[in-house]
Ligand SMILES: [Zn+2]
């Protein structure tokens with residue numbers, strides 16, 4: 738199963754197209770921009786408590802048959818935070834000092 742490649746940052750709603758180098762994802766593919774992941778969330782996913790990694794680029798060009806942005810298009814469904822900003826900040830503060838591998 739391919740990544741959904743969600744179109745925006747859940748926190749600030751910035752566009753994160755498939756070739757963006759700023760997209761960060763957790764293991765459930767909760768998606769944020771690099772600035773929010775680092776400076777707002779401190780590497781704590783507000784939905785699951787896990788950490789983030791850089792979302793890889795999906796090639797626009799079909800370098801191998803059947804695999805490209807055209808063949809597996811990105812999701813168009815924008816996702817918004819489902820928790821309030823104060824809740825998210827408290828959640829991050831509780832978890833941020835625990836290394837991701839110990840969460
Ligand atoms: Zn953002």
Ligand SMILES: [Zn+2]
Nearest residue numbers: 763767782785
């Ligand atoms: Zn998550």
